[in-house]
Amino acid sequence: MIRAPLRQPRARWLVAAGVALLVLLAWAATASADQPDNQVCLNCHSNPGLSTTLASGEVLPLTVDAQVYNSSMHGQKGQACVACHTNISGYPHPKITAGDRRSFQLERYTQCQSCHQTEYKQTLDSNHARALAGGNRNAAICIDCHGAHDVKKPGTPRQEISLTCRKCHSTIYDQYTGSVHGAALAQTSNPDVPVCTDCHGVHHQEDPTTAAFRLKSPSICANCHGNGNLMQKYGISTNVMNTYVADFHGTTVTLFEKQSPDQQTNKAVCTDCHGIHDIKQVTNKDATVVKQNLLKTCQKCHPDATVNFPDAWVGHWQPSATSNPLVYYVNLFYKILIPSVIGGMGLFVAVDAGRRIWDRLRRKKGA
Numbered sequence: 001m002i003r004a005p006l007r008q009p010r011a012r013w014l015v016a017a018g019v020a021l022l023v024l025l026a027w028a029a030t031a032s033a034d035q036p037d038n039q040v041c042l043n044c045h046s047n048p049g050l051s052t053t054l055a056s057g058e059v060l061p062l063t064v065d066a067q068v069y070n071s072s073m074h075g076q077k078g079q080a081c082v083a084c085h086t087n088i089s090g091y092p093h094p095k096i097t098a099g100d101r102r103s104f105q106l107e108r109y110t111q112c113q114s115c116h117q118t119e120y121k122q123t124l125d126s127n128h129a130r131a132l133a134g135g136n137r138n139a140a141i142c143i144d145c146h147g148a149h150d151v152k153k154p155g156t157p158r159q160e161i162s163l164t165c166r167k168c169h170s171t172i173y174d175q176y177t178g179s180v181h182g183a184a185l186a187q188t189s190n191p192d193v194p195v196c197t198d199c200h201g202v203h204h205q206e207d208p209t210t211a212a213f214r215l216k217s218p219s220i221c222a223n224c225h226g227n228g229n230l231m232q233k234y235g236i237s238t239n240v241m242n243t244y245v246a247d248f249h250g251t252t253v254t255l256f257e258k259q260s261p262d263q264q265t266n267k268a269v270c271t272d273c274h275g276i277h278d279i280k281q282v283t284n285k286d287a288t289v290v291k292q293n294l295l296k297t298c299q300k301c302h303p304d305a306t307v308n309f310p311d312a313w314v315g316h317w318q319p320s321a322t323s324n325p326l327v328y329y330v331n332l333f334y335k336i337l338i339p340s341v342i343g344g345m346g347l348f349v350a351v352d353a354g355r356r357i358w359d360r361l362r363r364k365k366g367a
């Protein structure tokens with residue numbers, strides 16, 4: 001997929017001239033001759049059983065279901081077959097160059113860019129493009145997610161999105177459907193919970209295994225868990241965000257994110273405690289944060305932690321006179337003590353300064 005960059009100015013000039021010529025020719029061709037009508041293509045291609053064999057020995061079925069195509073996004077807009085099959089204008093066709101089925105698809109999907117530049121450009125900077133460039137031909141291209149002749153309005157219903165990813169990421173999908181997020185979606189098509197692309201992006205997908213992604217992951221959760229109106233519906237506290245940023249784990253992570261986003265942090269982010277694709281309701285007996293499992297969760301990073309260790313952490317709750325009273329009163333003590341001390345000192349300095357000025361003025365008058 002990666003083409004060698006053209007370094008020589010002359011080569012670039014020649015390519016530019018070539019492109020200009022092609023554009024002219026194409027314009028001339030459309031101006032003079034009509035595009036072949038889809039029906040011409042379908043006369044042959046709607047025949048059931050039409051197929052050919054590729055060099056690899058794989059059979060390439062050639063039947064196109066006219067009804068399916070006509071009800072697709074493109075068919076509805078009256079797109080011509082040759083808008084995508086730009087190398088074909090009638091029969092006989094040019095010789096097939098792809099040696100196998102996947103090469104055939106990889107050659108053709110790049111045609112999508114002629115009308116969907118934005119999406120195409122975004123995919124160039126995504127996990128799948130990186131995997132593809134690294135030689136993994138199974139990484140997703142446009143047609144794996146959207147289809148070729150049966151392109152539908154994507155994301156309707158919303159469950160479809162995660163089902164698309166399931167084709168290749170079935171293990172993660174299965175975890176996800178068992179999670180508090182996935183379960184809500186499967187049962188009620190709930191628009192409030194995240195699907196795969198809410199956390200990973202659609203066409204521009206960042207590598208989730210980097211230090212930078214780990215550091216910014218709490219902000220992905222914050223998109224919803226910091227949203228008061230949304231969380232109120234479920235009776236879930238939005239304090240989870242404020243308290244996270246304030247605690248010793250979050251303070252460091254937040255600081256790192258601002259100052260050195262590429263450095264690895266060993267402090268806990270949301271997913272270290274709650275899980276990633278398998279996040280459970282916090283009262284679920286299998287939740288990583290439920291009382292009986294919490295110690296094990298802390299021990300991932302605090303191997304010497306004993307039974308009482310989790311109590312050292314006030315959790316997401318703002319300390320109050322009833323929950324964690326000790327922390328609350330210590331905080332309160334400092335809240336009163338510190339302003340009193342600083343305020344007192346300020347007052348002392350001011351009074352002292354006033355006194356000196358007054359004295360000096362009096363001395364001047366006397367002299």
Ligand code: HEC
Nearest residue numbers: 036040041044052062081082085088089090091093094096
């Ligand atoms: C006379 C019958 C006939 C007509 C008309 C026809 N095709 Fe084909 N097409 C074939 C056959 C047979 C093959 C198998 C490969 C070959 O013989 O070149 C094929 C192969 C193909 C392929 C797969 C191979 C490749 O080169 O990509 C595509 C795509 C295709 N046709 C599209 C079209 C389009 C678009 C039209 C209308 C402009 C069209 N065909 C018109 C018979 C036809």
Ligand code: HEC
Nearest residue numbers: 038041045061062064069074079080081084105108109148
């Ligand atoms: C939106 C772009 C687009 C349009 C419009 C389109 N095709 Fe295709 N077509 C593709 C792509 C991409 C492939 C490769 C898909 C694959 O192999 O999985 C393909 C594959 C084919 C093949 C090879 C067999 C197959 O189904 O994979 C035939 C034959 C074909 N197209 C004919 C047609 C005909 C006839 C029409 C018009 C009725 C048409 N195409 C319209 C994009 C398009």
Ligand code: HEC
Nearest residue numbers: 073077083084111112114115142143146148151152153154
């Ligand atoms: C010749 C131009 C053209 C080509 C080539 C083309 N498309 Fe489209 N596509 C369109 C048009 C026009 C629409 C309808 C847009 C609309 O209604 O908003 C559309 C709609 C779509 C939609 C739905 C968009 C939405 O907003 O719901 C998807 C997904 C899509 N195309 C994918 C593809 C893929 C994948 C390919 C390559 C196999 C492709 N397109 C090739 C013109 C094209």
Ligand code: HEC
Nearest residue numbers: 112113116119120123140141142145154155161197202203
């Ligand atoms: C990994 C799967 C995947 C791949 C690969 C992919 N898309 Fe999409 N695409 C989606 C999903 C999912 C949506 C719907 C997003 C939503 O509704 O939130 C979408 C939406 C779209 C839309 C509708 C407008 C928009 O941006 O929301 C177009 C057009 C489109 N894709 C074209 C393409 C083209 C062209 C390619 C290849 C260059 C491509 N897609 C590659 C999954 C994919």
Ligand code: HEC
Nearest residue numbers: 127131136138139140144164165167168196197200208209
């Ligand atoms: C056609 C198969 C296919 C589909 C469909 C697909 N993927 Fe992928 N995906 C891959 C392959 C292959 C890789 C590369 C795996 C690797 O390098 O370990 C990959 C990599 C990824 C990665 C990076 C993983 C890593 O370890 O770096 C993420 C994240 C991802 N996909 C998310 C998605 C999402 C979200 C969707 C749905 C919108 C989706 N994928 C749809 C095949 C697919």
Ligand code: HEC
Nearest residue numbers: 162165169172173176194195196199208209214217271276
């Ligand atoms: C609530 C947010 C969220 C949702 C929803 C989500 N992911 Fe992830 N995903 C993450 C995070 C965070 C990571 C990075 C985990 C880490 O630190 O290793 C990740 C990692 C990944 C990876 C690479 C690491 C691995 O385990 O292989 C893939 C692939 C992936 N996700 C695919 C998916 C797919 C497919 C879906 C939908 C079924 C999905 N994700 C839903 C947040 C999410």
Ligand code: HEC
Nearest residue numbers: 180184192193194198220221224234270274280281282283
């Ligand atoms: C798109 C919005 C969205 C995103 C992004 C999101 N969540 Fe959620 N989350 C929800 C909603 C809505 C619920 C309530 C679902 C229900 O109860 O049916 C929920 C439930 C939860 C629960 C269960 C709370 C309880 O009731 O016990 C936890 C824990 C959770 N999410 C953690 C996370 C973490 C960690 C992340 C980031 C990796 C995250 N969420 C990302 C929307 C989101």
Ligand code: HEC
Nearest residue numbers: 218221225236237240244268269270273282289315316317
């Ligand atoms: C050090 C471990 C840890 C970290 C880090 C952590 N949590 Fe929690 N979380 C817990 C525990 C334990 C509970 C259950 C007890 C409680 O509510 O304090 C909980 C409860 C929750 C709840 C349920 C609150 C409710 O109202 O029922 C949500 C939602 C949640 N966390 C989201 C997050 C998000 C989002 C992040 C990151 C910004 C995060 N958590 C970071 C351990 C953690």
Ligand code: HEC
Nearest residue numbers: 248266267268269272273294297298300301309310312313
């Ligand atoms: C992903 C790893 C990770 C997880 C999981 C984790 N922590 Fe931490 N935690 C750290 C790191 C790293 C520090 C900083 C240690 C230092 O600087 O000495 C820390 C510091 C602390 C401190 C400050 C006192 C000290 O020991 O330095 C407390 C208290 C604490 N964690 C409690 C918890 C509790 C309770 C849990 C489980 C609910 C938990 N942590 C889960 C990584 C983690």
